[in-house]
Structure formats: C-alpha cells, structure tokens
Amino acid sequence: xxxxxxxxxxxxxxxxxxxxxxxxxxxxxxxxxxxxxxxxxxxxxxxxxxxxxxxxxxxxxxxxxxxxxxxxxxxxxxxxxxxxxxxxxxxxxxxxxxxxxxxxxxxxxxxxxxxxxxxxxxxxxxxxxxxxxxxxxxxxxxxxxxxxxxxxxxxxxxxxxxxxxxxxxxxxxxxxxxxxxxxxxxxxxxxxxxxxxxxxxxxxxxxxxxxxxxxxxxxxxxxxxxxxxxxxxxxxxxxxxxxxxxxxxxxxxxxxxxxxxxxxxxxxx
DNA sequence: CCCGTGCCCTGGCGGC
DNA sequence: TGCCGCCAGGGCACGG
Numbered sequence: 498x499x500x501x502x503x504x505x506x507x508x509x510x511x512x513x514x515x516x517x518x519x520x521x522x523x524x525x526x527x528x529x530x531x532x533x534x535x536x537x538x539x540x541x542x543x544x545x546x547x548x549x550x551x552x553x554x555x556x557x558x559x560x561x562x563x564x565x566x567x568x569x570x571x572x573x574x575x576x577x578x579x580x581x582x583x584x585x586x587x588x589x590x591x592x593x594x595x596x597x598x599x600x601x602x603x604x605x606x607x608x609x610x611x612x613x614x615x616x617x618x619x620x621x622x623x624x625x626x627x628x629x630x631x632x633x634x635x636x637x638x639x640x641x642x643x644x645x646x647x648x649x650x651x652x653x654x655x656x657x658x659x660x661x662x663x664x665x666x667x668x669x670x671x672x673x674x675x676x677x678x679x680x681x682x683x684x685x686x687x688x689x690x691x692x693x694x695x696x697x698x699x700x701x702x703x704x705x706x707x708x709x710x711x712x713x714x715x716x717x718x719x720x721x722x723x724x725x726x727x728x729x730x731x732x733x734x735x736x737x738x739x740x741x742x743x744x745x746x747x748x749x750x751x752x753x754x755x756x757x758x759x760x761x762x763x764x765x766x
Numbered sequence: 767c768c769c770g771t772g773c774c775c776t777g778g779c780g781g782c
Numbered sequence: 783t784g785c786c787g788c789c790a791g792g793g794c795a796c797g798g
Contacts, residue, residue, distance in 0.1 A: 498791075571792055606775045608792075649769070658793080666791070756791070
C-alpha cells in the first residue's frame with residue numbers, strides 16, 4: 498500500500514540508481530498497465546535519458562528529455578534493478594537501459610498504471626491536473642472550504658486525492674487518531690480548528706513515516722528491498738483489540754467507505 | 767454536481 | 783491435505 502512516504506522512499510532510492518541512464522527500449526510483458534497508446538509509448542520512450550525523479554502525492558514522475566513518465570504503484574507496485582536475470586512471474590514492464598541495467602516494474606495485483614505524457618503539458622493533463630496539494634502545501638482555509646460542503650465521512654474525504662493528496666488507508670487512520678476525530682464524522686461537521694489539527698497531524702505522520710523509510714506491513718515492501726520502519730510507530734492501524742496508547746481502551750476495527758478502519762472509540766469522536 | 771457502488775487483480779487465509 | 787470462496791484496496795466509470 499504505497500502512500501506518500503513509501504512513494505517518496507521509492508523515489509529517493511531509485512534516484513540513486515537510474516539518473517543519467519538512457520532507455521534503449523521497453524518490453525511490455527503485461528501492456529494493460531500502460532494507459533497511453535502502446536505503440537506510441539514504445540516508440541517515444543526510446544533513447545530518452547532519465548534526468549530527474551519527482552513525486553506528486555502518490556504519483557512517481559520520471560522526467561526525461563522530452564517526456565514525463567508517470568507511475569502509480571497502487572497496491573503492490575515496486576521496482577527492481579537487475580541485469581540479464583530470468584524474468585519473474587510478476588515483472589510486467591522492463592525498461593532496458595543502454596548500460597545493460599534493467600529497471601523492472603513488479604506488481605502482483607497488476608493494479609499500477611504507467612503513463613507517458615509530453616514534458617511541457619503533463620501538469621495540465623490527466624491524471625495530475627486534478628490532483629490536490631499534499632498536506633504540507635495545503636492551507637487550512639482551502640481544505641476547510643472544500644470540506645464544509647461535503648456530506649461524506651471525513652475518512653472518505655481524506656482518501657480523496659482531489660481534496661488532499663498523499664494519504665491512504667494507513668495514514669488516514671493514524672492522522673485521525675492523532676487528531677482525536679472519529680472517521681465517520683461528516684466532513685461538513687468539522688470546525689476550522691479541527692481542520693487545522695488534521696493538517697498538522699497529517700504533516701507530522703507523513704514526515705515521520707518518510708524519515709523512517711515508510712511502513713512495511715503485509716505484502717508491501719518498497720522497491721529494491723528497502724524495508725520501512727514506521728510500522729513500529731503505528732498507533733491504531735492493524736491494532737484491533739490492542740489497548741489504545743493514550744487511554745488503554747481496546748482499538749476497534751470497522752468499515753468506513755468499504756475500507757478496514759481502526760479507531761479508539763474513547764479518544765476519537 | 768454529488769455521492770454510492772462495482773470493477774480491476776491475485777495471493778493468502780478461513781472454513782470444511 | 784486440498785479446494786473453494788472471499789477479502790484486501792486506489793481510483794475510476796457509471797448510474798441515480
């Protein structure tokens with residue numbers, strides 16, 4: 498479940514390995530992950546050099562001479578650097594560099610997306626054109642104004658990348674716990690102070706998690722075998738039945754917008 | 767426009 | 783032990 502801290506960890510790790518590499522060609526073993534027309538994609542990406550790695554919310558952006566390669570890892574996407582090794586079952590797209598190095602996109606659930614857009618218009622194009630700012634860049638009054646007309650639950654709103662970007666299921670639970678706000682509160686019921694608290698909590702949680710290399714739970718580990726350490730800092734996520742670190746009340750698990758959601762029924766209301 | 771539902775996909779797990 | 787069915791979930795298409 499790569500969210501902002503995991504994607505940023507991938508960005509930092511990959512940066513060291515592929516900046517300056519020139520793509521000879523791409524092998525699309527499972528081409529459905531590529532959302533732009535395949536023939537164009539395969540032709541345009543040839544001879545492009547990786548100049549910079551960026552990130553917006555949960556999107557990874559490889560900037561080349563002429564293009565922006567935009568990748569969403571979704572649930573389990575990850576990268577590996579290899580050279581002439583057998584292709585594994587879940588390696589779906591292989592970027593072959595002129596140096597002989599290979600960047601392999603690995604995704605058990607095949608949920609990820611790979612999009613190639615022109616470098617001069619990618620910010621104005623789907624999917625980045627509708628992406629909201631991430632917590633550290635979002636002003637409380639802007640978020641408050643977006644939330645005050647929403648009837649949806651606050652957790653659903655915080656998962657909506659058009660409202661605020663970078664948060665996913667894990668970090669929304671942690672953010673709302675630290676904010677003492679229940680995930681099912683209608684977004685419109687939040688005060689300006691509540692919204693300020695949520696933003697401060699989100700910024701803290703995301704920065705702390707990023708500094709620890711993200712969270713490694715279940716099947717997800719970042720690319721290149723990097724294991725995060727934020728799972729040791731989780732307060733409520735995956736803690737069903739365990740005592741709340743503040744009040745000792747057992748953490749409960751519930752469904753919110755179809756997502757597994759962990760709450761302290763005493764601290765959050 | 768707003769919001770809820772179903773879909774994509776496969777490994778892992780619970781139940782029998 | 784083996785098999786079946788269901789669950790996990792980010793973001794989009796679709797429909798009311």
